[in-house]
Each structure stands twice: as structure tokens, then as C-alpha cells.
Amino acid sequence: MKNTKLLLLILILLPLLFTSSCDGEPLITELVENRVKVLLKGTLESDESAPVWAGGGPGVLYLDISEIRADGDRFANYRLVEKIPVNETNGFFNGKGLNYKSDDLYIDSTYKNIEVYIRKMGFNGTSPSSTTFYFDDEDVYGYDFNPMQLRVEGSTDTDDNLVFPLYVPVAGGIKYDGEGEWILEVRIVIKNNIRQYTTSGGITFWAIADNINTVTSSPAGYIGGNLASIAYAYKKGYTGTITIGGGSYQVAIPAEDDISEYVNGKIPPYISQTGVLENIPVGVPMKVYTTGSDQATIIKSGTYSSAGADVLLTVPGENANR
Amino acid sequence: MLWENVSASGLRRRDDFMKPQAGIWFGPGMPLFELYDKVEPALGGGAFFRLNTPLTYFKTGVEVGYQKHNSQGVNGISLVPIYGNVLFLLPIKFPMNFQFKLGAGGVKVYIKPEEKQQFDPLFMAGLEVSFMAGRMVNFGLRFDYMVIYEKHLSGAKYNGYFFNTGLTLYFNL
Numbered sequence: 251m252k253n254t255k256l257l258l259l260i261l262i263l264l265p266l267l268f269t270s271s272c273d274g275e276p277l278i279t280e281l282v283e284n285r286v287k288v289l290l291k292g293t294l295e296s297d298e299s300a301p302v303w304a305g306g307g308p309g310v311l312y313l314d315i316s317e318i319r320a321d322g323d324r325f326a327n328y329r330l331v332e333k334i335p336v337n338e339t340n341g342f343f344n345g346k347g348l349n350y351k352s353d354d355l356y357i358d359s360t361y362k363n364i365e366v367y368i369r370k371m372g373f374n375g376t377s378p379s380s381t382t383f384y385f386d387d388e389d390v391y392g393y394d395f396n397p398m399q400l401r402v403e404g405s406t407d408t409d410d411n412l413v414f415p416l417y418v419p420v421a422g423g424i425k426y427d428g429e430g431e432w433i434l435e436v437r438i439v440i441k442n443n444i445r446q447y448t449t450s451g452g453i454t455f456w457a458i459a460d461n462i463n464t465v466t467s468s469p470a471g472y473i474g475g476n477l478a479s480i481a482y483a484y485k486k487g488y489t490g491t492i493t494i495g496g497g498s499y500q501v502a503i504p505a506e507d508d509i510s511e512y513v514n515g516k517i518p519p520y521i522s523q524t525g526v527l528e529n530i531p532v533g534v535p536m537k538v539y540t541t542g543s544d545q546a547t548i549i550k551s552g553t554y555s556s557a558g559a560d561v562l563l564t565v566p567g568e569n570a571n572r
Numbered sequence: 573m574l575w576e577n578v579s580a581s582g583l584r585r586r587d588d589f590m591k592p593q594a595g596i597w598f599g600p601g602m603p604l605f606e607l608y609d610k611v612e613p614a615l616g617g618g619a620f621f622r623l624n625t626p627l628t629y630f631k632t633g634v635e636v637g638y639q640k641h642n643s644q645g646v647n648g649i650s651l652v653p654i655y656g657n658v659l660f661l662l663p664i665k666f667p668m669n670f671q672f673k674l675g676a677g678g679v680k681v682y683i684k685p686e687e688k689q690q691f692d693p694l695f696m697a698g699l700e701v702s703f704m705a706g707r708m709v710n711f712g713l714r715f716d717y718m719v720i721y722e723k724h725l726s727g728a729k730y731n732g733y734f735f736n737t738g739l740t741l742y743f744n745l
Binding site (some may be wrong): 274276277279281324325326428 | 606607610611643644645646647649679683684685686687688689690691692720722725726727728729730731732
């Protein structure tokens with residue numbers, strides 16, 4: 251019978267479908283689990299050497315980020331709404347980093363910029379103290395200064411929103427290979443970098459100091475809005491350290507970059523106060539510097555002095571002395 | 573007479589349904605468990621061909637399908653299941669046909685953003701409910717539970733599970 255032959259054919263073909271797939275990669279697991287972990291930091295320092303918060307300021311930072319992208323790829327399309335205490339208890343301000351939920355990047359793509367879509371950012375400690383804004387489905391005491399972060403350096407155009415998205419350059423770029431575990435640190439200098447402003451309506455509030463423009467109290471409500479930010483990516487277990495003597499801060503940048511991109515606080519480099527720079531990727535030549543300045547000077551007008559020849563780490567865990 | 577409909581029209585209906593069948597279906601597919609958090613439900617579809625067996629209420633068939641699930645972010649998964657199955661027609665007196673099915677085969681899996689693809693083993697179980705619309709055509713609904721078996725691979729922690737529902741058109745050949 252014709253039908254019986256067809257039936258036999260089907261029964262023979264079935265096991266063949268099976269045997270064709272005995273080895274391979276666990277793709278479902280790859281899709282479910284993440285290799286790229288995003289850490290947010292609010293410190294100048296790239297490690298845990300940040301000094302404690304200077305007293306007298308606000309008590310809490312309200313941070314609402316709608317998503318983070320990498321050169322437009324929506325790899326971290328998750329919202330983060332966090333009330334971050336202005337002390338050392340949260341990873342955002344103690345140097346350990348605050349986890350941001352993410353997916354993975356495209357393999358073998360090189361990413362140059364991270365875009366952080368900040369929806370709201372505000373401190374409490376306003377005057378009058380009854381000032382509130384809507385945050386995380388409730389009214390909270392404080393002032394959301396995000397709507398005022400509208401101007402770029404040297405511009406009076408108030409249409410350019412600086413924080414939606416905030417463009418964060420990636421030092422050295424992300425050259426994601428899809429192997430192992432990757433850390434992407436996104437750093438925005440907020441800690442010990444805030445000051446008070448007053449609106450035309452007479453509300454005094456805390457906000458981040460502009461790192462490029464000199465902002466006076468006039469015009470009322472103008473806060474500049476430029477943020478010093480940088481991102482670094484490295485593969486866990488494929489990093490080493492650089493030990494540098496001297497200076498109040500020790501600094502490293504990828505050798506392909508020019509240090510002039512980093513001075514005057516435009517973007518913060520790898521920077522530490524401990525003398526040991528951590529999480530330096532293996533195989534990436536680095537230039538090393540020191541500075542005797544304090545944080546406020548670095549952010550505003552910092553310059554760096556060379557600390558010797560370029561460093562190229564070749565083995566994971568290696569330390570280079572300079 | 574619960575088990576057999578011996579009226580002439582009933583016999584004819586059942587006889588027509590007992591012919592070799594080809595068909596198509598489309599409908600929403602839903603990723604389950606861990607994948608539910610990673611990709612979104614999406615429309616899928618497929619085609620099938622079925623033959624009778626010497627056992628009256630059993631059929632055997634082959635199926636091919638396609639479904640592509642994206643997300644708000646970078647994640648995505650595409651599936652091309654190719655499998656064989658055995659169907660059991662519930663022998664009850666009722667205007668609708670109920671068929672249970674079990675199947676196995678393979679599935680071509682493609683994932684984003686890793687941009688990797690491979691052929692994995694596939695198991696499925698399902699139910700189809702259908703009724704006649706003329707001698708040639710049956711309409712129906714199908715419910716399929718699919719398991720993409722990957723746990724045998726080193727480093728694997730999860731299998732892929734999908735639940736598909738679909739509108740089905742059967743042609744009694």
C-alpha cells in the first residue's frame with residue numbers, strides 16, 4: 251500500500267531528526283542568562299577609594315532611569331527607580347556599584363557610547379522644605395532638577411536635553427566577544443560634586459555642579475547641567491592592576507585616547523586615591539598619570555602629569571608598577 | 573451508542589475526517605517560564621500532512637512551523653520546528669472531533685543578540701478540536717505544548733518551553 255510506505259518513511263525519518271542534534275551550545279540558557287552586567291557609580295573614583303560624603307547636604311538622591319542603550323542597541327531596556335541615601339551604604343556612592351538589569355550585547359560589535367535615559371533626578375533638602383515632586387508613584391520632598399539640564403557647553407539653546415539620553419563615552423570602546431562575564435561600569439560624578447541653586451520662584455535646591463560651565467546665581471534657575479561621565483567595559487578575570495606612586499590621585503586612560511579629552515573634568519578617567527588602579531583590561535595599552543589636585547579641581551580644571559611609559563598588561567591578574 | 577455514530581451522515585463525516593489530511597494553522601505562541609521574561613508572545617504558523625494507520629483511531633503526521641519572538645530590547649528567538657507526531661481521535665459521538673497528539677523531532681533555533689543558531693531536539697504534546705465545514709474542509713483549534721530539549725548539552729540550565737494556540741484548516745484529501 252502506498253500509504254503504508256509513506257508511513258514507514260515518516261517513522262524512519264523521525265529518529266534522524268533526533269540524531270542530527272547531539273552536540274551544540276545551550277542557546278536557551280544563553281538567551282535566559284546574561285553575560286553583561288551593568289554597574290552604575292556616582293563617584294569620581296573608579297574604585298572604592300572615594301572619600302565619604304561631606305556633611306551639610308541633602309540626605310537622599312532620587313534617581314529614575316528609564317533604560318540604557320549602547321550605540322542605540324536596547325540592551326538594558328529596564329527601568330530603575332531608586333532612592334539612594336547620600337552616604338556610603340549604597341553601591342552607587344561607595345564605589346562597589348549599583349546593579350542595573352540588562353541583557354547582552356551583539357557579539358563582535360564595538361560600542362563607543364552608552365546612552366543613559368534619565369527620567370528624573372533630584373535631591374531632598376530643599377528650601378522651603380515643603381517642596382515636593384512626583385517620584386515612584388508618590389509625592390516626595392525634594393526638587394527634580396532634570397528638566398533644567400537642558401543646555402550644552404557654550405550654548406543657550408534650551409531644547410537640547412542633556413540627560414534623556416545622557417551620552418556617556420566608553421573609554422576604549424566595548425569590544426564584546428560573547429564569552430565569559432563582562433562588566434560595564436557607567437560612572438557619573440555626583441558624589442561631593444553638588445551645590446545649591448535657586449529658582450526664579452525662590453526655591454533653593456541641590457543639584458549636580460556643572461563640570462564645564464561656570465554657573466553663577468544669575469539667571470535664576472540656570473544650573474548648566476553638564477555631567478562628567480564615563481563608561482568602562484572589561485571581562486571578568488581578564489584584568490590586572492597598575493600601581494602608581496605619588497600624587498593625590500593616580501590615573502590611567504586607554505593609550506588610543508588623548509589626555510586632553512579628559513582634562514577639565516570633561517570625562518573622568520580610571521582614577522583612584524589608593525595608588526592601585528583596578529580592573530585594567532588585559533591587552534589594552536594604557537597611559538598613566540598622576541595629579542596633585544583635589545576632586546573639585548580635577549572636575550573643573552584638572553590637569554594630569556605623566557607617570558611613566560605606557561602599560562600593557564598581558565596576563566590576567568598581572569600588576570604593573572610605575 | 574456513545575462510542576460510535578452509526579447514522580449515515582455521521583459515518584460519512586467521520587469517513588471524510590479519516591482520509592489523509594493536509595492543513596495549515598496560525599495563531600499566537602507564548603514563551604513560558606524563564607523565556608517569558610525575555611521575549612514576547614508572537615504569531616506563529618505552520619503546515620502539516622497526516623495519514624491514517626492500520627489502527628482506526630490513530631493517525632501519523634509530519635509538521636513544520638515558524639515562529640519569531642522579539643522583545644522590547646535586544647532579545648529575540650526564532651523557531652522552525654520540524655517534527656513527526658502520532659494522533660489519537662477520541663472515539664465519541666459528538667459533532668466535533670477531539671484529537672490528542674504526541675510528537676518528536678527537531679527545531680531550528682536562532683537567538684539574538686548572540687546571533688547563534690542550531691538544531692535541537694523537540695518534543696510536543698497537544699490537543700485539536702475540529703468540526704466539518706463541508707466534506708473537504710474541517711476547521712479547528714489547536715493547543716500545542718513544545719519542549720526544546722537542551723539540557724543534555726554541557727552548560728545548559730534550561731530547556732525552552734512554548735505554548736501555541738492556533739486556528740487550523742484541514743483539507744480531507
